[in-house]
Every structure is written in C-alpha cells, then in structure tokens.
Amino acid sequence: MxxxxxxxxxxxxxxxxxxxxxxxxxxxxxxxxxxxxxxxxxxxxxxxxxxxxxxxxxxxxxxxxxxxxxxxxxxxxxxxxxxxxxxxxxxxxxxxxxxxxxxxRDRQAVGQRSRLVQVTAAALEFFTRTLYADAGEVARAYLKERGFGREDAQRFDLGFAPNEWERLAQALTRQGFRAEDLIETGLVVRNERGGLRDRFRGRLIFPVHDPGGDVIGFGGRILPGLDYGDFDPPKYLNSPETPLYKKTRVLYGVPQARADIVRTQQVLICEGYTDVMALHQAGFGNAVATCGTAVGVEHLRMVSRYAQKVVFAFDGDEAGVKAAERAWEAARTLGGDGGGADLDLRVLVLEDGRDPADLVRDMGVEGMRDAVAGATPVVPFVLRRRLAGADLGSEAGRTAALHEAIEIVGREPDLDLRREWARTEVAAGIGVAYEFVVRSAKRLGVELDAHEGVAPMGQARQGRGGSVGGVASLDRARVRRERDVLRTALQVPQWLPDEWFELAEDDFTHPVARQVFAAVQTAGGAGVELAAVLDAAPDDSLRGKIREIALEDEVVPIDADVAAWRVRSLLADRLQAEERTLKQRLQTLHHTSDREELMAVLGELRELEARRRALTSVSED
Structure with missing residues (x-):
C-alpha cells in the first residue's frame, strides 16, 4: 500500500x-x-x-x-x-x-489526524509569515498598543490572516494539500460557486495546541483600522468542531503553561487569549484559557493531571456566577468516582468588566499575586452572589434565600466544609442562628449533623489479593508466590538461581502465570528485553498482564536470597508432588514379591526428600 x-x-x-x-x-x-x-x-x-x-x-x-x-x-x-x-x-x-x-500525491495514505495536523501546521506557518510581512503591520500595531512585543507573539505562535477571501486556501492548495482536508480542519469553507473561501480574514490569529504541541485549531480577533466593508464580523471567531478540535476538551496555552502549573501546583483559568498572554508577560506562566466555552469536565480532567488548585478569573456578574456554578458541577461530576474530588476550586472576582490584564496593570504583579492567593473558594463565592441578590428584607425573601443557600451547600460532598459554609456564609449572611439553619436543612433533606448521614470519602478500594489473574479457587499464597517469581524474572533476572532453568510451565498452577512463563521462555528466557517477551505473548490481554508484573513494586523489599528461595520453593513443590506419587506407589508394592522395585522406589523417594529439604533450607524473611 x-x-x-x-x-x-x-x-x-x-x-x-x-x-x-x-x-x-x-x-x-x-x-x-x-x-x-x-x-x-x-x-x-x-x-x-x-x-x-x-x-x-x-x-x-x-x-x-x-x-x-x-x-x-x-x-x-x-x-x-x-x-x-x-x-x-x-x-x-x-x-x-x-x-x-x-x-x-500519497498524502491520502497517511492517517486522517496526521493529514489534518500537516494542514494546520502549514496554515500556522502561513499566518506567522504574514504577521511579519508588510500586510501584518496592522496586527503588529495592535499588539504593540496592547503592550505585547515580538517575544510575546513568538511565545504563543501568533499570526495574521490577511483581509482577503482566498489567500490561505490558494497558498495551501499550491503546496499540494487536498481541498477536503482544508475544509475538514475548518480553515476554509465552500463558497456559493463551489470554490474555497478562507474562514479567517483580517484577523490576529491565535493557534490552539494540544498538550503535545500539535496545532489543532485557531482563534481570530478582528483588528481596528481594517475595513471589513459591509460585513460586520464577530469580534472573535474560533475554529468549528473538527476531528482535531473539540472546544470542550482543549484549553488555550497548555503547552506554554504546563511547566509553571506543575511548579506552582496551581492553574489560573481565564476567558481570553490576550488575558493569557498578559498574565504570562507579568510572570503568571500558569495561566490558560477556555476557547469560547464554559469550563467543563474534560477541562478539569486535563488540569487535574498537573495541579489540584484551580483559580478561575470570572466576572462578578450573573454570568460569572453561572460560570462558577457550572465549573463546580463539572468538578463534582469528575469526582463522582473519587477522582477530582480533591480539586480546590477558587474564584478571582473581576468587577466592572475588568479582565486579568487590567488587574495586573492596576494592582501590580505583587498585588495580583496576593489577589490570586486570596481567591474565594467557589462555594462561598456562589453563596455570596446569590445572597447579594436576594430579598433579605422580608420574611418570604429570607426563607427563599435560606432554602436556595441550603440547596447549594447540600451539593458540597465534604461534610466539614458543608458545616463551615452553612455557619459562615448561610447563617451569617442571612442573619439567623446556625442551629436554625441545621434544622431547616434537615427538613429539606440536607444533613449538617456530624453524627448522621454522610459516608466517609476516599475509602480504599478492595485489592485483588495478589492473584495473577483473579482465579479464586487457587491457593492465593501459591499464586502470589508464582507472581513474585515472574516479577523477579522480568525485573531483576540476575537474582534468579540456577534452579530457574529447571522450572517448566506445569510448575505454575495459575493459567495466566503459565502463559507469562511461556512467553518469557519463548522470547529466549529471563534477561531478554521486555519487548521480546511482549512480542511472544499471544494477545493484548496477556501483554497487559506482563507489563503490569514488570512494573509493580514489591510490598516488602527483598534481596537475591529471598528471590532464590521463591524459585526453589516452586521446584520443591513439584518434588513434593512427586514424593506423594511415589508414596502412593509404595502402597501397591509387596515387601517380598516386589522387593526389587520397592527398594528402587524407596531410594528415589529418599533422593527427592533430600533434594527438597536442600531447596527449602533458606527461609523467606
């Protein structure tokens, strides 16, 4: 092919x-x-x-x-x-x-994602080249006006889409890219005559990267000073949903911010591309942004792999409250099976339409740092905003506000925090006694009492008992020992004694252990590269088990003597089984008529017993 x-x-x-x-x-x-x-x-x-x-x-x-x-x-x-x-x-x-x-002309033989990434990479090269050409002067002037220099633009791979209808489409088709791939990336669309028309025109271009650095989409901002004719374009335009670009799963600036997120163990999420650039410029390299959508489960899933503290830079208006609530609900969804429940969500309130760049300019870097450090936990933020808009001057208004606040508090899974918010935000905010809040909550089915209701979080999952493949009918201690022997063979084969070479598949009682041993032997024996053992495995399931054994740790550290004892004990078990067979044979022999055979069996039995005792003379500590 x-x-x-x-x-x-x-x-x-x-x-x-x-x-x-x-x-x-x-x-x-x-x-x-x-x-x-x-x-x-x-x-x-x-x-x-x-x-x-x-x-x-x-x-x-x-x-x-x-x-x-x-x-x-x-x-x-x-x-x-x-x-x-x-x-x-x-x-x-x-x-x-x-x-x-x-x-x-064989690009079509390449995988779809790779083809599309080649298109977006070529488009980015075009946009970047155009930014620094004469046509890009208007975009460079805008960046300068916003306080961004060439270094800032290069850090985020900014570009410029000329204010023309077909420049990008023509440039990429001349390079040999297929029209269908250009359309599938969302960079161009079909015009009414069936030709190609650029989606981004007369815009400062912000490329969106995946965590690995591939360009998967673009955002574009219109520029003052450009004549868009009778067309009234939206201020911002983002790539549509494509096989590469899913806005609910991507955050702008992750490759640039990842190192600082890990270092600070905190991520600052805002809403705009230039917000991210301004924050990075001011030293807040852990800033990222959503791409025209609310913070969702997949966004939090992504950042939770790097840090547990998440600070949202949200407006303090009703839209900001709803955004905070949606983010909190996303975190609760993410934490449904125990993961994500430890995310510490906080809100840096932006008042009067100001953005994070405004805060840095007004407060200075240190002031901004203090503001981020003092960001409000998401539940108190939501409660305060809800109570600020409530009618607390009437009995009916206070009752409605209390019920809404209790419902919000009831969504907090941590019982200690639930009580804390009920005391400091609900009771104090509405002006009622905490005991009254507790009684009201109980009537509404929300538990605040320390002695009832909420099961402890974070209970350890029941283990697999050390079995190789989960066959419960086998001797668990024996199965565990077989796994230990295989782990030694895969991890520290130099610890294996000479008796390893005497073992056979039948010395392993568990079917998966036998398969793993067979794969090791087929690959050339203990000490060969793991890749060879994996190649010798017949299916993905067994390959997964081999990798698991090759990576798992010993529960208690061992040495070469203990590893050798484990191998010898498997061989000793085989000898003991052979002894039982011989003893059963002895019971069928007569001491006079079968004397010669009887003596031979007794001699073989003595040899087996002696060998077995020698093998097990070293105890496992």
Missing amino acids: AGRILKDDIETLRRQADAVAVVGDYTTLKRAGTRYKGLCPFHNEKTPSFTVAPDGNFFHCFGCDESGDLYDFLMRIEGLEFPEAVEALARRTGFTLRYEEMST
Whole structure:
C-alpha cells in the first residue's frame, strides 16, 4: 500500500522516544526509583497508580489496568489510529519516518489526524509569515498598543490572516494539500460557486495546541483600522468542531503553561487569549484559557493531571456566577468516582468588566499575586452572589434565600466544609442562628449533623489479593508466590538461581502465570528485553498482564536470597508432588514379591526428600 511506514522506523522510534517526556505532556510524573509515577490520565484517581518505565518505553496503570507502549498511549489518549500514533510520535521527537513508495500525491495514505495536523501546521506557518510581512503591520500595531512585543507573539505562535477571501486556501492548495482536508480542519469553507473561501480574514490569529504541541485549531480577533466593508464580523471567531478540535476538551496555552502549573501546583483559568498572554508577560506562566466555552469536565480532567488548585478569573456578574456554578458541577461530576474530588476550586472576582490584564496593570504583579492567593473558594463565592441578590428584607425573601443557600451547600460532598459554609456564609449572611439553619436543612433533606448521614470519602478500594489473574479457587499464597517469581524474572533476572532453568510451565498452577512463563521462555528466557517477551505473548490481554508484573513494586523489599528461595520453593513443590506419587506407589508394592522395585522406589523417594529439604533450607524473611 502506498504510504505505508517502514517497519524498521516504527521499531526504532518505539525504542528511541522518551516515554517520560511524551506521557509527561498529559500528566505530572515523578521519579520513583528507575520508574516514574503519576495520576492516571485514563481514569480519575487521588493516589498515583500510573507507572512509566523509561527503559522499555511502556506504561501500566494499576488502577484501571490500561497498559501498552507509547503508540498505545497516544492511540488511547488522542483517539488515534496506529499509523497516526506513529506519525504523531515522530513529529514530537523530530524523527523522520520513511514510507514505502511515498510521493507528494500519497498524502491520502497517511492517517486522517496526521493529514489534518500537516494542514494546520502549514496554515500556522502561513499566518506567522504574514504577521511579519508588510500586510501584518496592522496586527503588529495592535499588539504593540496592547503592550505585547515580538517575544510575546513568538511565545504563543501568533499570526495574521490577511483581509482577503482566498489567500490561505490558494497558498495551501499550491503546496499540494487536498481541498477536503482544508475544509475538514475548518480553515476554509465552500463558497456559493463551489470554490474555497478562507474562514479567517483580517484577523490576529491565535493557534490552539494540544498538550503535545500539535496545532489543532485557531482563534481570530478582528483588528481596528481594517475595513471589513459591509460585513460586520464577530469580534472573535474560533475554529468549528473538527476531528482535531473539540472546544470542550482543549484549553488555550497548555503547552506554554504546563511547566509553571506543575511548579506552582496551581492553574489560573481565564476567558481570553490576550488575558493569557498578559498574565504570562507579568510572570503568571500558569495561566490558560477556555476557547469560547464554559469550563467543563474534560477541562478539569486535563488540569487535574498537573495541579489540584484551580483559580478561575470570572466576572462578578450573573454570568460569572453561572460560570462558577457550572465549573463546580463539572468538578463534582469528575469526582463522582473519587477522582477530582480533591480539586480546590477558587474564584478571582473581576468587577466592572475588568479582565486579568487590567488587574495586573492596576494592582501590580505583587498585588495580583496576593489577589490570586486570596481567591474565594467557589462555594462561598456562589453563596455570596446569590445572597447579594436576594430579598433579605422580608420574611418570604429570607426563607427563599435560606432554602436556595441550603440547596447549594447540600451539593458540597465534604461534610466539614458543608458545616463551615452553612455557619459562615448561610447563617451569617442571612442573619439567623446556625442551629436554625441545621434544622431547616434537615427538613429539606440536607444533613449538617456530624453524627448522621454522610459516608466517609476516599475509602480504599478492595485489592485483588495478589492473584495473577483473579482465579479464586487457587491457593492465593501459591499464586502470589508464582507472581513474585515472574516479577523477579522480568525485573531483576540476575537474582534468579540456577534452579530457574529447571522450572517448566506445569510448575505454575495459575493459567495466566503459565502463559507469562511461556512467553518469557519463548522470547529466549529471563534477561531478554521486555519487548521480546511482549512480542511472544499471544494477545493484548496477556501483554497487559506482563507489563503490569514488570512494573509493580514489591510490598516488602527483598534481596537475591529471598528471590532464590521463591524459585526453589516452586521446584520443591513439584518434588513434593512427586514424593506423594511415589508414596502412593509404595502402597501397591509387596515387601517380598516386589522387593526389587520397592527398594528402587524407596531410594528415589529418599533422593527427592533430600533434594527438597536442600531447596527449602533458606527461609523467606
């Protein structure tokens, strides 16, 4: 097939890529011995159970059992097909892929996402080049007026779309890109005559990147000083929903902000592209923005992989209150299975239509830093705004306000915080006794009493008992020991004693353990590269189990003596089974008529017993 990636390049890239750098674009990883651990990007969790092995470039999550190599990771997290994952990894690492019979007209053989990313990358190059050409003077003047220089523009890859109908479409089609791909990225549309028309015209362009740095969409702002004719364009225009761009799943500025988010363990979310630029310019490099939509579950899921404290820069009007409530509801949805429940959501109130850039200008950097540090927790923010608009001068108004406030407090899952808000915000805000709030809440089905109602949060999930594959009818201690032996073979094969070479598949009682052992042996035995063992596995399920065993830690640290004892104990169990067979044989022999055979069996039995005692002479501490 034209355009097929050479297999040698796929394997070379698989080995050479930096797994920690790639996965680190999606979740914060911290070194743990020779591995790295972090919160799983595939499910919600409080305690890191996601492990990356840089020496083998693979991962495994002990919480949700997702595992694989870097291609599997990119396929899963970005929704890519295999060729697209290979090409995405190559772009990230600067690796040049070779294709069978590839030509400029074979772009259609490349995966859809990769084709579209090539289009957006070419478009960005066009927009950037135009910004610094004569036509871009109007955009550069606007940036200068807003206090942004060339360094700021380059940090965020800003560009300019000329105020013409077909300039981008013509430029990209001349480069060989298909019209269908240009349309699918949302950069151009069909005009009434069936030709191509640019979506962005006469606009300062803000490219939107995914966490890995690929351009997936664009935002554009009209510019003062440009004549748009009879057309009255919206101030801002964003890319439509495309296979690349889903506005509910992306945040502007993540690649530029990620390092500062991790360093400060805090993310500042605002609503505009230039807000992000102004904050970065002032030293708040942890700022990002939504792309024309409210903060949702996927936005919070993304930032929760990097930091737990989220500060929203929202207007103090009714729209800002609703935005805060929606964000809080999103966090509660994210925390439905225990993940995301630890997010600390706060609101930096913006009054009188001011934006974060205005705050920095008015307060100075230190003043802004203090304002962010003192941002209001989201529940008190919502309560205060609701009570500020309530009619507290009448009995009916106070009752309605109390019921609404109790309903809001009741959505707080943490019982201690629920009581705190009920006391400091509801009771104090309405001017009633806390005990009255408690009684009213109970009538409304909202529990504030410390002795009833709310189950404790964060209970540990029941473990799997150390089994290799969860077959309950087997001896759990034995199964655990088999897993321990396989873990040694995959992680520290140098600790294996000579008796390892005597083991056979039948020495493992669990069916999955037998399969893992068989894969190790087929690959060439303990000590070969994990990739070879994975290649020897017959299916993805077993490959996932092999990765899991290769990454998991010992519950209690062991040494080579303990590892050797475990192997020898499996061999000793086999010998003990053989002893039982011989003893059963002895019961069928007569001491006179079968004397010769009897003596031979007794001698064999003595040898087995001696060998078994020698094997188990070292106890496991």
